[in-house]
Amino acid sequence: MAQFECTEHMESFLRELPKCEHHVHLEGTLEPSLLFKLAKRNNITLPESFPKSVEECTDRYNRFADLQDFLDHYYIGMSVLITENDFYDLAMDYFAKAHSDGCHHSEVFFDPQGHVERNIDIDTVIQGFHRACKDANSKYGTTNKLIMCLLRHLPAENGLQTIHSASKYYEDGIIHGLGLDSSEKPFPPELFTECYAHIKTNYPGIGLTAHAGEEGDHTFVSTSLDLLQVSRIDHGVNSHQNEELMKRLATQETLLSLCPLSNVKLQVVKDVAELPIAKFFEMNVPFSINSDDPAYFGGYILDNYKAVHTRFGFTMEQWKVIAINGIKGSWCDDDRKQELFELVEVVYKKYAVTIDA
């Protein structure tokens, strides 16, 4: 249903435009090629029903029957991650790809509970990811932050224990945020009030976010704002159902981290064109565009930008506003934000001037 052309000039502009990613699960960046490599390295026998080659795997990922079908593959994928080096390699592959897509700042999710329940030490997970964040910074000049997510299908007490076992990483500034993911509807935000309150009280500088309004309705978004006191909402697509909420998001400048291609793959909408992105833009609700689980959903950050462009035909001026909102809503310091604002201006001038000439 693409209505607008993404010309070569526009594609180069979108690639070069300094982008920030706020919604990507590192475990969801496990490409089939790395999956098979790690399975071999760790002597893991994949289930008989699992695809046997990179090609078969890619093909299978193109036709998930539903959310559960995706999750089944996702958890088998996770089972090949064993050592600190595995977590490091996974994150480095993502940072390399994000860098080649023109992403300058990434705030990445990880799910420690999904590893701890497989008897992997939480330190192994965090140290591998943290080393990759540092190395990506020196190799590519990108800035990167880790956001620990709690799996909402597990009890809140388990979430609280996970926060306790990661406490030294919050204290040392190695983890920068708390998030909430996994199946939304049966596990509303209010179940996790205590987990969020604990972080807010003990680590006041830590960013708070939560997946809300993807399969849940707009009340999941307002409850996350009211009870969990998050400053950002992951997805938040269903916010458009309530005018008051939309005004609130605009006034408070609460960033929604949208994931267009993921929404299509998981059948939130049939096509990117159905997403209320134009409405968010018109009502000044800030949003960023992200990849969610790119190895499974067929696209990294630039693919998502292009998909939005071909449906909404934003002008370069409008794309500049989107990039600026992404920087404003990031959890990097003011100096880094200033650097990125200036870079946006440079890229915008380079491309907008070429068009005028």
Ligand SMILES: [Zn+2]
């Ligand atoms: Zn997500």
